[in-house]
Amino acid sequence: MIICSCEGITEKEVRRAARCGAENVKDLGKLCGAGTGCNSCHCDLKKILREETCEAKPSALQPFAVGEPAVSII
Numbered sequence: 001m002i003i004c005s006c007e008g009i010t011e012k013e014v015r016r017a018a019r020c021g022a023e024n025v026k027d028l029g030k031l032c033g034a035g036t037g038c039n040s041c042h043c044d045l046k047k048i049l050r051e052e053t054c055e056a057k058p059s060a061l062q063p064f065a066v067g068e069p070a071v072s073i074i
């Protein structure tokens with residue numbers, strides 16, 4: 001599925017760029033060209049970046065109680 005119609009960039013290409021280190025829309029533009037035209041795809045690009053970042057760092061989603069360490073030490 002095309003995410004950035006200006007540059008013809010697919011969702012798969014954007015996800016690959018995010019997994020290769022893109023941290024923001026500007027990085028995505030450098031890595032795959034997405035988001036470098038009219039900017040109307042930026043919301044979708046940011047959503048994909050959030051999804052890929054959360055999948056890469058699952059500990060960021062784990063809830064913890066106030067006063068308890070976020071990571072248990074065994």
Ligand code: FES
Binds near residue numbers: 006037039040
């Ligand atoms: S649709 Fe992505 S820059 Fe225009």
